[in-house]
Amino acid sequence: METAEILRILREEIHSAVFATVDEQGLPATRVIDIMLTDEDSLYFITAKGKAFYRQLTDRKYAAVSGMTQGKGSLERKAVSVRGKVENIGSGRLAQVFEANPYMAEIYPEEESRTALEVFRMYEGEGEYFDLSAKPVVRHTFSLGGAQERHPVSGDYYIDETCSGCGECLKKCPQKCIDMSAVPYVILQEHCLRCGNCQEVCPCKAVHRR
Template sequence: MEVKDIFSLLVKEIHSTVFATVDKNGFPHTCVIDLMLCDDSSIYFLTSRGKEFYTRLLNQEYVSLSGMKGNDTLSTVVVSVRGKIRELGGGLVGKVFEQNTYMERIYPNEISRKVLTVFQIYEGEGELFDLRQQPPFRESFSFGGADITQAGYHITNDCRQCGKCVQACPSGCIEEGTPFFIHEENCIHCGTCYEICPFSAVKKKKEEIDRR
């Protein structure tokens, strides 16, 4: 999926997401925040300047959020985003209310809406994880010029083709070869192959990058 389509899924279909922020003492907080608008490379949300959530936003450069859609675990698609934020003020509040008319019941008059301010998530990365298909499908993405942080595992040339990883992989995402190959889009990052390989041929991608 293109980033704009993932953002559209987040805003229009998932809509209510869980945000993670940190206060000035370093304590983590979560709260449910509706995503109001999106374009090809940004997500927009709204809050009131009187909320502690607003104070925490001012004290940090980044936010992390996750949202999910589905009736149960195996009918679920999940999108997570980590990105930089900036406050835009009240200029987009009118558009937010036009596209999210339920907000009129929460802030019914113009005076109460003057305390609202819009934030933009303008640069970052994320992941779509779709459990509606088997094996599960995973897709990483970035926006606003950010790089994608490498995660998961890969099999090095130390592989001796013993086949233990293929037998143990719960999502069946390892293909035989020289060396064996992990199909990243179907890997659930459980680490089973990493732990059972008798030749230590399976490496964490991030550890490999950190050593370079």
């Protein structure tokens, strides 16, 4: 799946996402912020200059974002998480933000009131897309702005050469996402839940977590 399509889902289908930053005491801080614009490999959001969020973004220049579509139930939802570097582009694209998100004019009706707002752009980072509505579930990693995508992703499970081909791992895999066509078996990362069942039952201790 292309990064631009994942960002479109984040903007259009999720829109309101949880943003995490670090405060002045080094503690985590979160709030719900709307994704205002996206392009091929960037996302844009706004905040007011008087807010703690603004100061944290300005000081740290980094944020993490997570959001999930609503759907009718958990098995119809898609989730996107991304973390990366952010930059303040001031009032650049603010008019476009209001044009693309007309409800903002109800919050900041006068041009004068909008002078408190500035636009931030996440321009480099890495993320993950997770689709529970697919069978088996689908997981994709992606990158923004040319950042090197972690591959393999930290937290993945993999099977080494000591695999005997016994098949115990597949029996306990909830998504049956283990390729048994050759030994050692291969975990299909795009469908893996990272539950660790395969590692738990492997009699050869051939399954490892990165």
